[in-house]
């Protein structure tokens with residue numbers, strides 16, 4: 065199977081989407097953020113000049129225009145670059161895009177994709193490190209995809225583009241350098257189907273996006289300590305594959321949620337509540353949540369390390385949930 | 393008594409421009425050496441706007457900057473040592489390492505805050521002006537922002553509010569012709585950004601922002617107007633950044649060095665002072681300031697990192 069960088073997969077899925085459907089137009093030029101990879105999209109832009117728009121710094125206006133274009137026949141993929149900038153467009157995303165289908169009694173749809181790069185990235189500080197997935201999730205009407213590897217990215221975004229709903233496509237700049245296998249004839253991946261990138265029997269770790277990579281890294285180390293971890297990657301937060309989570313917890317009896325949103329009212333809170341409600345009887349230990357601590361993301365490198373869910377924190381939390389002593 | 397802003401500029405302003413230049417060149421070097429991380433936007437080539445405007449302000453006047461804030465902070469009186477420490481994430485930085493380059497704050501010298509959100513500082517400057525006005529104080533507020541910021545909705549809302557409420561605010565647009573990597577023409581068909589202010593009846597001027605002898609009197613007039621109850625002003629300063637959008641930019645391409653040098657505000661003001669027969673006063677300025685900045689950087693890098701407990705402080709103000 066051919067291997068591909070995550071950043072290459074971003075370009076690949078944009079190319080396939082544009083080539084596959086003339087209604088797909090691209091707005092924004094920072095799908096790959098300000099990373100060294102960002103010039104990779106250039107060829108695609110040059111190939112389809114009349115289907116690519118580079119908007120000025122006017123997120124509220126251009127995301128809103130994307131919503132309107134979607135209502136009226138296009139299937140725009142609109143990039144907000146850094147997740148923090150989506151806040152500039154929240155009025156249109158949360159109030160208009162998310163509500164229109166419902167408010168119109170189903171008459172009007174918003175088939176668009178909104179892209180952002182979330183999370184702690186190294187020196188982004190409080191205003192360039194947000195993970196707004198939980199805020200978005202608290203808004204009915206939006207679909208949220210959180211790929212963690214190149215193949216899932218392509219499959220999920222193909223589905224997002226074909227979807228008749230506003231779909232938030234969540235990337236993380238730290239994923240861009242991840243390499244993974246991508247099948248030649250990759251198919252769209254249906255929403256609401258979690259993947260289990262690692263099977264295990266002692267502990268379920270629920271993680272999405274970049275945190276899947278950290279959880280897998282930690283799981284490898286935990287295996288050598290005799291802790292068998294199963295990693296559940298939901299791939300889409302909305303819709304959520306509750307069954308897959310509950311099945312895994314039924315098997316392992318323990319749950320650790322690792323997520324980059326802030327702790328309070330974060331993705332972890334929702335997953336923990338879901339499991340507590342539906343699988344209380346399966347639990348052998350209290351549920352643990354690891355998240356970005358409830359402070360704005362600090363600039364200073366050591367403080368940034370303390371604030372985010374690191375591999376070391378995952379290891380410590382996993383040991384504590386399973387009752388295994390550190391370094392065993 | 394209402395003070396009058398100085399409309400003149402002299403060797404002390406050249407010294408301030410050199411201080412900013414030396415600070416940013418040193419920051420660039422430290423970034424390349426991995427001593428500073430994150431996003432670092434330098435304003436090398438734009439020093440005349442910072443010094444021209446801030447040099448005409450009083451210590452209690454309030455400045456609000458954006459993602460390219462070092463020059464504004466230094467010109468308003470912030471110490472280079474504590475700024476370096478902030479850029480390097482040290483505990484001794486102005487914000488204890490929590491802010492970094494884009495979120496500098498030195499309120500003790502009237503540099504209230506910078507923001508990493510383009511145009512996010514504009515309404516804050518308006519609010520500070522509103523507070524001065526409501527409380528009968530004479531302090532003026534200043535917002536620095538780029539040509540890119542002029543494309544935001546927030547910018548247009550703020551022009552309207554500033555004009556409607558006749559706020560003592562000076563809106564300083566540093567128009568360097570680029571927002572990130574694309575030219576102004578890719579963002580708007582409006583060639584003169586000052587035209588926007590005209591629409592709202594705000595007094596405005598488009599000036600050569602790389603000529604300190606032009607920026608200073610224009611800024612002084614706007615500041616005096618604000619302080620004397622004349623309401624807001626808009627200054628469109630045409631300028632030129634001599635560096636890429638951010639340090640480490642892999643696609644950095646700039647024009648011929650010679651063409652750029654003709655625009656260098658430091659060289660231009662130096663020539664002006666020579667022509668004004670003030671050469672003797674300029675001797676040693678650059679060397680002295682570079683040594684001072686070098687020392688400040690060294691001390692900053694020797695300072696301690698924040699500690700784990702510092703992470704949890706300052707989230708909300710304590711009684």
Ligand SMILES: Cc1ncc(C[n+]2csc(CCOP(=O)(O)OP(=O)(O)O)c2C)c(N)n1
Pocket residue numbers: 121123149152459460508509510537538539540541542568570571572637
């Ligand atoms: C709301 C928002 N959108 C996008 C960005 C990303 N960004 C940072 S600087 C910049 C360009 C700003 O251009 P300009 O206002 O002209 O300032 P300059 O960089 O030229 O000083 C952009 C788009 C941001 N920081 N904030």
Ligand SMILES: [Mg+2]
Pocket residue numbers: 538539540566567568569570571572
């Ligand atoms: Mg600019």
